[in-house]
């Protein structure tokens with residue numbers, strides 16, 4: 453994976469994903485490893501972020517590299533009309549690696565084609581969020597002790613949710629059973645169901661979250677993303693369809709863990725936070741170690 457961009461989770465083989473998980477575990481044991489002293493990494497966020505940007509920048513700092521970049525596109529020459537192509541050509545003359553989030557689907561692939569240095573997609577529209585997927589896999593492995601043969605319920609916005617799209621593809625290497633729980637307006641897109649059909653992977657579609665809670669090993673909650681809706685009336689209609697409350701976890705499996713890429717709005721009630729099955733804040737911490745592993749692998753120092 454040295455010098456390879458990470459644009460889609462499908463860019464990494466099963467073996468490469470497992471290697472990242474192994475390395476992430478190593479970085480968790482010893483998070484201060486200045487292997488990249490002298491390197492410069494660009495962090496270009498054309499769309500808001502808290503966890504992804506800050507955990508990437510923490511990872512870069514813990515690896516001893518330096519960060520350049522922006523978190524507010526309004527402070528860049530994009531506002532003067534500079535194209536993404538020109539921005540990427542410029543930045544790839546400054547940095548050894550580019551981490552980029554962009555609202556347009558396909559922007560990361562395009563950037564990787566313009567760049568002289570590898571590009572890591574930190575989320576492109578409703579398309580992909582592969583570094584999130586690798587930290588989700590690390591979190592699943594840590595909580596379940598395995599990746600194979602797990603029952604994974606995905607709840608909420610399965611249409612626009614880039615994290616569920618990437619995770620579905622990655623976990624397809626490990627014979628999962630999926631339960632998709634969404635309102636009709638936000639169902640898992642057909643292309644992903646066709647992908648599973650072609651791989652012979654089992655999935656069920658449900659409207660009622662309660663129907664799957666007793667079966668699941670992993671409950672992957674998602675936010676209904678207001679920013680992806682062209683019609684805000686439709687957003688208002690579906691935004692509160694699923695709210696997980698602590699009382700709903702009675703009778704669930706002991707090994708069940710609740711994941712959420714965050715931010716949450718109100719799809720997980722605050723009374724769930726104290727439940728030992730709630731794992732979403734630890735999941736976000738796992739992002740630092742996973743992103744250290746991704747950067748170190750791409751830059752060839754591990």
Ligand code: CP
Pocket residue numbers: 500501502503504505575584713714715
């Ligand atoms: N999980 C995630 O992508 O969060 P941010 O939008 O805060 O980066």
